Amino acid sequence: MIGEASEWHCSLFVAxxxxxxxxxxxxxxxxxxxxxxxxxxxxxxxxxxxxxxxHPFANLGWAGVTGAVSGISSQQIAISEIGDDYDKANDTFQGMPFAFMLRDILQFDTSLDEAIARVKNTPRTTSLMYAIGDGEYGQGRALQTSHTLCNVFDPDNLEPLTPTHQRIPDVVYWGMSWNVPSYDGPLHDKLMEHYGRINAETTIRDILPNVRTGSLQAVVYDLTAMHIWLANARTEEESGPLKAYDRPFLHIDMNKVFSQARQLSQEKSTH
Incomplete structure (x- = not known):
């Protein structure tokens, strides 16, 4: 339960x-x-x-890390996550590790509603925040959870409502954690600067390096076209910038990946 124990502070949005x-x-x-x-x-x-x-899904992670902390399914569902301690008094390790729950969302759920229901019904552990996007439905939701909490937010009721974390039509977002003005503010401002033309290019070129979030891994999902852009932090053997958000992004057409994976699976089953 390294995710619960270490509180991976992260950022997310769905637009x-x-x-x-x-x-x-x-x-x-x-x-x-x-x-x-x-x-x-x-x-x-x-x-x-x-x-x-x-159904087919892709787990975007690292060798030796079980469960899923980032990923996308062939059902046009993707996951994002943030760790926090806003409900520390009720936090517990007696439940399903969040990385296993997120993996189940990718493998089994076919819609945003199903994914939200899974989060609500899972024995949850610690203070964790999620974004779930649904490319077929064309929307996403943000979830603030803990062992006892499960608050689901859309753009109209997104919390916390503060001077640096204002609501944006057709966007849910959090910068680094729950109510972190030094990240909420820059993320809000960049989303507004690019409002109407938010896409992978503006996110990678301007939003991420200016907000300075995504040090270990940064992923942008296009859940309509089913493309992803992925970067990881520099390893000891590599050169160049350290932080993932400053490094080159790998662009992958996930429709092609899932199509090839299905074909290989079918070929294997016939032998």
Missing amino acids: WGKATAADGHLYQLRALDYETEANIQKYPTIAVYVPEEG
């Missing part, structure tokens, strides 16, 4: 509708801020599963 009107796609950010000195990033993996039960 659609008027916020992405230039192309009309749904974009989701998963920026993971964690110790780069631990060298977790040394062996990055994109594990693609074609399970007998459920």
